[in-house]
Amino acid sequence: MRQVVGLILLLVVVAFLVWGVLDIHPFGYPPSDMDDYIIENAQEETGSNNVVASVVFDYRGLDTLGEATILFTAVTGVLLLLRTRKRREESS
Amino acid sequence: MLSKIVRTVANQLILFILIFGLYVIMHGHLTPGGGFQGGAVVVSGVVMLLVAFSSKDLQKSLRERFLSIMESTGALIFAILGFAGIGTVFFYNFLVGTSIFGRIPPTGPNPGDIWTGGVIPLMNLAVGLKVIAGLSAVVLAMALFSIGEEIEE
Amino acid sequence: MMEHIPLNFPFLAAALLAGVAFYIIIFKRNLIKLIMGIALLASAVNLFLVALGYRAGGNAPIYTDVPPGPMVLPVPQALTLTSIVINVAVLALMLTMVVHIYRHTGDIDSKKSRRLKG
Numbered sequence: 486m487r488q489v490v491g492l493i494l495l496l497v498v499v500a501f502l503v504w505g506v507l508d509i510h511p512f513g514y515p516p517s518d519m520d521d522y523i524i525e526n527a528q529e530e531t532g533s534n535n536v537v538a539s540v541v542f543d544y545r546g547l548d549t550l551g552e553a554t555i556l557f558t559a560v561t562g563v564l565l566l567l568r569t570r571k572r573r574e575e576s577s
Numbered sequence: 578m579l580s581k582i583v584r585t586v587a588n589q590l591i592l593f594i595l596i597f598g599l600y601v602i603m604h605g606h607l608t609p610g611g612g613f614q615g616g617a618v619v620v621s622g623v624v625m626l627l628v629a630f631s632s633k634d635l636q637k638s639l640r641e642r643f644l645s646i647m648e649s650t651g652a653l654i655f656a657i658l659g660f661a662g663i664g665t666v667f668f669y670n671f672l673v674g675t676s677i678f679g680r681i682p683p684t685g686p687n688p689g690d691i692w693t694g695g696v697i698p699l700m701n702l703a704v705g706l707k708v709i710a711g712l713s714a715v716v717l718a719m720a721l722f723s724i725g726e727e728i729e730e
Numbered sequence: 731m732m733e734h735i736p737l738n739f740p741f742l743a744a745a746l747l748a749g750v751a752f753y754i755i756i757f758k759r760n761l762i763k764l765i766m767g768i769a770l771l772a773s774a775v776n777l778f779l780v781a782l783g784y785r786a787g788g789n790a791p792i793y794t795d796v797p798p799g800p801m802v803l804p805v806p807q808a809l810t811l812t813s814i815v816i817n818v819a820v821l822a823l824m825l826t827m828v829v830h831i832y833r834h835t836g837d838i839d840s841k842k843s844r845r846l847k848g
Contacts, residue, residue: 491756499749506741511734513786520783520803528793532673532681533606533694536791536801540808541611542700546668549700550659552812553707557652559819560711564641566826567718569727607794613815682793689794715822722829 578631587629594622602705603698607689612701616708623713632720641728644714651706658696658703670695740781747774761828761838765821772817779810 510516523544524536531539541549578584601608602615627635662669672679673695680693718728751774754767783806789796791804828838835843 495752495756498752502745502748506738506745509741512738512740513784515783515785515803517803520805523804524791524801528682528684531670531695533697534682534689534793535606536804537807538606538611538697540804541811542697543670545808548812552815553652553655553704555816556711556819559823560715562823563715563826564718566830567722609792613811686793686796
């Protein structure tokens, strides 16, 4: 019974995804107002040849700060979980 | 611990992997690459050392205190560079036009000049330090946990 | 000159990959296979993001020795970079929790490790 309900839900979700994908812009001709401005003016405003690096660190630097915070938190969480119990037995 | 041939080749190869990773990090404003990609290259070199030598031998060289200081330094430098241009906006590129990393490249296709980019090469270095320290600590802790010990001070 | 690819095939491939990933997440009970399904869903989303920004006949958006012609859009590539790093961090945390579950209950079936022990 649970398998049948799961299968019907899966088919509904995949049908919505495929129906949505067929309605976006044709592949290869995207709408690009903001990106045209960024490609034109990235060399004078930020001074670097790599437009992707200037988008990641200059035009959208706040997203990179959030991503660095997520990396820091995940590393702290992993190092916190991987401790064994040997120290408590030695000290008591 | 693998055989003697593997250990010798790994000892020689780690130097080239480190230099290539540092090249990808430092030229992040001229070629494809940057902080995250160069950090991943260096961490894959550390994983090669972890496979060739056993994790107990590697633990004597990479202490946890050194990795923790390196990661916190990278995060602090990134945050300070964000706050340094607070006169205009948060994360303002305040080094364009001044003397450190401040030249402006000519418009259109050109061979790259490394002293351009403003605050972007410094941010690449900070993020590269953070990724190297964080991911190699995670890999070392997982390898030590699977043989029953923990990463220690 | 405007040759459209029929049915938007790269977007359709990303949607079908997401469908396969959802099938794995719903129907499999082994915890390692669940994590593989989540990683496959992340790869489908990254492929969709990069395919959204393609311009026909474009070059990489880097001005160092670039051949003449239009450039691909740079903003979806920046979003994909952030998405890849976040997925690596979350996957590392999930794998650590699976290692702990195996050490405490001795089984990685998701039905048996659902009960709370006293």
